[in-house]
Structures are given as C-alpha cells and as structure tokens.
Amino acid sequence: MPFLKLQDRDRQLYYTLNAPPTTTSSSDSITNIVLIHGLGSSSSYYAPVIPKLGGSLDTIIDDIGAALSALNISPSRTVIVGHSMGGIVAPEAALRYKFAGTVLLGPVYPNETLTKVLQDRIAKVQQNGMDGLADVIPIVGTASSSTPLQRAFIRTLLLAQTTEGYIANCKAIASALVPDYASISTPLLLVNGAEDFVCPIELSQKVFDSWGSKDKKLQILDKTGHWYCIESPEQVGDAIVKFVGGIKTA
Template sequence: MPSLNINNHTLHYADSHPNGAPEQGQTIIFIHGLGSSQNYYFPILPNLTTHHRCITIDTYGSARSTYTGQPISIASIAADVISVLDALSIPKAVAVGHSMGGLVVTLLGAQYADRINGVVAIGPTHPSSMLTSVMNKRSETVSEAGIEPMANTIPYQATGSGSPALTKAFIRELILGQNPEGYAALCRAIASAPVIDYSAVRVPFLLIAGEEDKSAPLEGCRVIFDGVSSENKKLEVLEKVGHWHCVEAPEVVGGIIAGFAGGI
C-alpha cells in the first residue's frame, strides 16, 4: 500500500487512478471517521471509480497511519488532506468526509475553497457540549481499558434498523484495528473541535444523514446544512440508516455521491 510522509508522520492511502482522473471526471478524496479506515469507503467505490479518481486515506492515528504521539486536531487533519493533494500534484478535489471526517471536509470547504471543488459531509458531527462530554469520556475509557469496549458496543448501538449482522461485524473489525492511543487522541480532537463558520462554505455541498443516526442526529445535521452559504446544496436523509452510512447502504450512498460529483 502506498504511503506519504507529510507533516512529520506517515499516511497510508489507496488511489484508484494514480495517473490522473478520467477525462471529465473529478478527483475525490475521502476522510473517514473515528475508529475507521479507508476501507469504510470501499463498498461505495464501484459507483464512482469508472468516472472519477478516488483517493482514500487512513487518517493519522487511525488504522495503518501509525500514531506517533503528535497532537491531532480537526485543523491538523484538514492540513494533512491539503498536503496529500500537494504531494500528488492535485490542484483541486471533491472532499468527502464521514462523521469526524465530516467536520474536516466542512472546514476544508470553509477555509480552502481554492483547493476544494465540492464537499460531501456524511453524518457530520456538530460540535456541542454534549459531544465534548461523550468524546472525553470515550477517550478515558479507551485509555484505561483498550479498544475492545468500543468494538463491543458501537457496531450495535450506532447502526440503523436496516443493518445486517455482516455490516456490524465489519464495523467491529474496523474498530478492533485501531491503536488505542491514536483512537483516544482522535476523541480529544473531536472534543476540542470549535464550531466551524458554516456560512464560509460556498462550494457545492451535499449532506447525507441517517434517519436513525444517534451519533450525528438529524437536528445537528440541519444546523450545519442551514448554515452553509452555498447556492448549490442538498440534504439527503436515508431511511433505516444509522451512523455508518457507507456500509449500511453502500449502493444508495455511492449513487448519491456519483450524481453530486457528476454535476459539479
């Protein structure tokens, strides 16, 4: 698997079209959420890679992008994304982010409009005092007891009523593949995340929400969506889907993103 040494750490990634995007296609870069990896997006890629270049990364501190003790913030993850684009000589891309990654891509849309063609936020978290409390507690739990308590609860509590056992097993494997110290550091990054100036997001914007998402409830998603200034924005709510949209409803999510990317 290819890797890049950027900002004093190593990021592992996959690139569907290393020689460049197909003609008239977009380059799309994907940022996963907490306790996940680039593999979260692989179920939706068949809907996209025929026409678009898709770059999926393991966020620093997650999966194969080893945590080395460097502090992590939402802003530092966003800076890593820009550094990946720089390293691969990509002038602009569509940024897709899930959950924590939704925070990242919204920040990218607000602060790096010269590098971002469009933003897709999938179940993005909206900073709040409750989110801070939950993430700080989760960081403490993982620091004391390891990653297994998360793997034994999240796949069952954070998915929707339409999720089969195989989906939950895959999520469990994603979580078990995390370094506890990296996971805890990312929890702290979410806990300390400031509210983004959503009105600064003027690029095309798509928000995909789960009807049964308890981690990024529809109420918070609507705050984000209503705050975005883009004249080209759309909100899609998926029935019987919880917080792990791309593995709960991959064909639906992939189709929605393909339509969005093709229309930019």
C-alpha cells in the same frame, strides 16, 4: 501499503488511491474525490462505495493539503467527502483549499453534549482498550435493520485502532469549534441516516442551514444508522455520483 512522505511534515500518511481506467473528460469536469473516514474507522470504510465512484484537526487538514500537493491533485477539480469526524475536517479543508464541492455523511456538529460523551469514551478506552467499544458501537451506531456481517465489519475497523490514536482523535473532536459554514460558497450534499443517533438529523440541519452556498441538498437515507458506506453503499454511491456529475468547475 502506500505511505506518502509529506513535504514539510514530520509524518508519513497512509492513503489509498483508486484510479479508474484513463478516460477523456472535459476541462470543467470533476476528476478527483477525497474521502475522509470517521472516528475509529479506516480507508476500508469507503471500500463498498469506491466502485460506484469510478475508480488537533488542523494537523489533519494540513496533511490533506500536503497529500494533494504531493499527488498533484487540484482542489478546484476535486470534491471532498467527510464522514462523522471527517464531517468537521471536510468543511475546514473546503475553506482552506477551495474544493469544488463537499459531501458530508452524518457530520459531527461540535457541542457540549458531544464533548462530555467523548470524555467518557476516552476514560473507557484508557481503562479497557478498544474491546468494549468494539462490542457496543456496531450495535448502537447502526440501524435496526443492519446485518450481522455489517456489524462485524465495523467491529473489525474499531479493533484495528490503537488506543493512543483513537484517544487523540476523540480529544480533537471534543475540542473542535463549529466550522464557519457560512463562508463556504461551494456546493454541498449532506447525507443523513434516518436512524443515525450519533449525528442526528436535527444537528445536520444546523450544518445545512448555515452553509453559505445556495447550491445544497439534504438527503435522508431510510434504514440507515451512522455507518453509511457499510449500511447503504448503493444509495451513498449513487448520491455522490449524481452530486459530482452536477458540478461544473470554473
């Protein structure tokens, strides 16, 4: 397992680095994509999409910066991708590190209703552990057309979480503020599932409308719930590839 000791940070960071075979690229092309998974997930969430790509929240954002530095990755030649909770982290990271572009997959939009839902979820996890959520979320969080295998994969991701870590991330989301989307001047691709009731389209529309750059696209995926890369890996992968290919760095 690759663990990265972050400079000036009191933790090790587990990461997955997928590097395609060495190819020649122009100096103005995007060469890296940072993928941030959502609550109750892991790096395995993005596994179905990786082949297509070739190869408190402040703490998470600090870790991103430290990881980029340790791996010698330039944010200006990197697109950051955030799913769900990662959809809050990615815009904040974009503001701080000036990524070349941002992809949001069903991004969480901080609001009072969400806070209450998460507080209730924390109480349930404290009382019963992850088992109860692992039986419910794969059903309510996916589209009606999702397969038993897809739901089983999601269940496995959830059961791999520690209760302490899951609760800590719930608290981070519950206390998060709405990012300053208007101050982000780089391109955006926002992908939303037509059946995503966790992060519904009307809330994603708020994110999209507030985004500071005019270079932005909102793409709706049919027959897709909240677990995008598991339910619709081909469509998500194609959308990211097309978006990245259209960005020219300074």
